[in-house]
Amino acid sequence: MNKIKWLIAIIVLGGLLRFWGLGKNPPGLYWDEVSLGWNAYSVLKTGFDEHGRFLPIDTFFAFGDYKPPLYIYAVVPSIWVFGLNEFAVRFPSALAGTLLIIVTYFLSKELFAIGITDDQLKIKNLKLKIPLLASLLVAVSPWSVTLSRVGFESNLAVLLNALGFLFFLYAVKKSPKWLVLSVLSFILSAYTFNANRLLSPIFLGVLTLIYFRKAISNWKWWFFSALIGIAFSLPMIGHLRSPEGKLRWNEVNIFSDLSVIKESNSRRAVDGDTLIGRLFHHRYLSYARLFAGHYLEHFDLKYLFVQGDRNPRINIPDMGQLYLVELPFFIIGLISLIGPMRLIATKEKLVIIFWFLMAAIPSGMARETPHALRSASTLPVPQIIAALGFITAVIKVQEGTKKYKKVQESLLLTAYCLLFFSFFHFQFVYWRYYPNEWAGEWLTSYKNLVTYLQETGGPYRTIYVTPDLGRPYVYFLFYNKYDPQKYIQEAKAGGRTGDVFGFFNVNYFDKYKFYVPDPATILSDELAVTRADNPPSGFELLKTINDTNGYPQFNIIRKR
Numbered sequence: 001m002n003k004i005k006w007l008i009a010i011i012v013l014g015g016l017l018r019f020w021g022l023g024k025n026p027p028g029l030y031w032d033e034v035s036l037g038w039n040a041y042s043v044l045k046t047g048f049d050e051h052g053r054f055l056p057i058d059t060f061f062a063f064g065d066y067k068p069p070l071y072i073y074a075v076v077p078s079i080w081v082f083g084l085n086e087f088a089v090r091f092p093s094a095l096a097g098t099l100l101i102i103v104t105y106f107l108s109k110e111l112f113a114i115g116i117t118d119d120q121l122k123i124k125n126l127k128l129k130i131p132l133l134a135s136l137l138v139a140v141s142p143w144s145v146t147l148s149r150v151g152f153e154s155n156l157a158v159l160l161n162a163l164g165f166l167f168f169l170y171a172v173k174k175s176p177k178w179l180v181l182s183v184l185s186f187i188l189s190a191y192t193f194n195a196n197r198l199l200s201p202i203f204l205g206v207l208t209l210i211y212f213r214k215a216i217s218n219w220k221w222w223f224f225s226a227l228i229g230i231a232f233s234l235p236m237i238g239h240l241r242s243p244e245g246k247l248r249w250n251e252v253n254i255f256s257d258l259s260v261i262k263e264s265n266s267r268r269a270v271d272g273d274t275l276i277g278r279l280f281h282h283r284y285l286s287y288a289r290l291f292a293g294h295y296l297e298h299f300d301l302k303y304l305f306v307q308g309d310r311n312p313r314i315n316i317p318d319m320g321q322l323y324l325v326e327l328p329f330f331i332i333g334l335i336s337l338i339g340p341m342r343l344i345a346t347k348e349k350l351v352i353i354f355w356f357l358m359a360a361i362p363s364g365m366a367r368e369t370p371h372a373l374r375s376a377s378t379l380p381v382p383q384i385i386a387a388l389g390f391i392t393a394v395i396k397v398q399e400g401t402k403k404y405k406k407v408q409e410s411l412l413l414t415a416y417c418l419l420f421f422s423f424f425h426f427q428f429v430y431w432r433y434y435p436n437e438w439a440g441e442w443l444t445s446y447k448n449l450v451t452y453l454q455e456t457g458g459p460y461r462t463i464y465v466t467p468d469l470g471r472p473y474v475y476f477l478f479y480n481k482y483d484p485q486k487y488i489q490e491a492k493a494g495g496r497t498g499d500v501f502g503f504f505n506v507n508y509f510d511k512y513k514f515y516v517p518d519p520a521t522i523l524s525d526e527l528a529v530t531r532a533d534n535p536p537s538g539f540e541l542l543k544t545i546n547d548t549n550g551y552p553q554f555n556i557i558r559k560r
Contacts, residue, residue, distance in 0.1 A: 495508045
């Protein structure tokens with residue numbers, strides 16, 4: 001019963017960290033969040049996405065980046081309950097991050113032997129268990145909390161991925177019927193985030209190899225689950241094979257980088273195009289080295305524990321993906337996994353190790369690395385490993401000689417204090433400095449801009465808006481709660497066009513035109529929204545629109 005109480009307390013803590021002030025911090029919606037929210041709103045109101053496609057299950061075209069559909073459908077009931085706002089768009093991600101705490105607990109129970117006596121794990125009457133500690137580390141994790149507070153599809157994919165592992169372990173330890181839910185969870189994660197389209201078949205394939213004897217003995221359930229997986233994958237496979245599906249892959253992967261081929265050819269020419277030169281400078285070897293470098297960056301201790309992802313929308317600047325205090329216990333946990341240990345069976349060791357190593361494969365293929373979003377399905381493995389390392393240290397203290405026991409207990413007490421300090425430092429920075437210093441990254445000026453034009457733009461026939469900052473049209477749709485059916489008709493009539501890269505540009509809807517013409521052609525009954533750092537001459541400045549931190553972003557002007 002005590003364990004249940006502790007678990008409930010951890011879940012409540014994790015939920016508060018994810019849901020408290022969810023619509024206010026981060027301080028604004030970035031354009032992908034707005035796109036997700038607006039398409040969900042359009043589906044709720046009309047059944048169609050912004051491009052007029054009825055309940056798409058393969059992909060949402062959106063900006064021409066072809067978003068996986070599941071997160072958008074998860075936002076639909078959220079908007080129905082809470083309305084079209086920041087909280088509703090982020091609610092599925094926050095909920096997924098909270099549920100991950102629970103899944104981590106049950107995953108750890110299946111991975112580790114729980115038959116350790118309380119006396120072995122007692123320091124000053126504090127009972128420690130790996131599942132509870134792993135859940136706590138996930139609950140307060142900077143990586144998980146930060147992703148959970150933004151409408152990131154990847155965070156929902158993290159939960160589904162972890163459920164896939166949990167149900168697979170249930171299938172091999174309890175009943176093969178759980179395998180169907182495992183396959184469905186992995187497939188759903190592939191319908192949620194692009195990286196999981198590669199990870200899901202890899203994870204299922206490796207898990208089947210690890211538990212091959214179980215697969216053979218229950219081959220009918222494995223075969224039935226495989227058929228279900230293939231059937232549910234067909235819409236996605238059709239899209240991935242299309243030119244549109246290949247567009248996103250070609251945009252982000254390192255294998256489309258022609259400079260690698262040029263360098264390979266140059267070196268072969270220097271070597272006289274000999275057989276040895278062609279072998280050593282083959283482009284496949286060059287791409288392999290590039291992939292290895294990008295892949296290994298995700299295991300850099302500086303990235304994991306000190307610096308983190310440099311994108312401030314994905315991580316708090318100057319803070320690791322994990323707390324620095326977790327580092328020694330993470331290392332102890334890794335050593336425990338590699339060496340002989342009574343807490344975990346060999347196959348479960350392999351599950352943890354392969355999960356940790358394979359989750360970064362899609363990120364290694366991308367151009368921007370290390371990338372905390374594309375490698376997010378690593379969670380909650382680092383926390384499970386750190387929890388294992390901490391419990392291993394506790395056991396060593398209990399087994400230690402009396403002479404060194406006081407010193408060891410003092411070190412563990414220091415670890416507790418450092419963890420609390422790290423947690424409060426993270427929260428302090430996140431709430432005190434982050435919303436102000438990085439307001440521009442969240443385009444907080446758009447809500448102010450749309451609100452101002454709602455109040456004052458009525459008398460004007462046309463409002464020109466500069467397209468220089470993000471994708472302005474979707475902010476005007478979102479914050480105006482514009483009628484989706486009306487917008488779809490306007491877009492089909494010519495308000496939207498595609499560019500040579502496959503992305504969509506919205507030229508106009510209603511009175512809004514998303515370009516700024518020659519100033520000489522703007523009439524007296526028209527407004528123009530320009531960047532604040534590039535004001536044209538000969539116009540009256542009506543209003544400067546700032547980010548929430550006071551930094552000027554837009555000027556609203558009219559002809560004198």
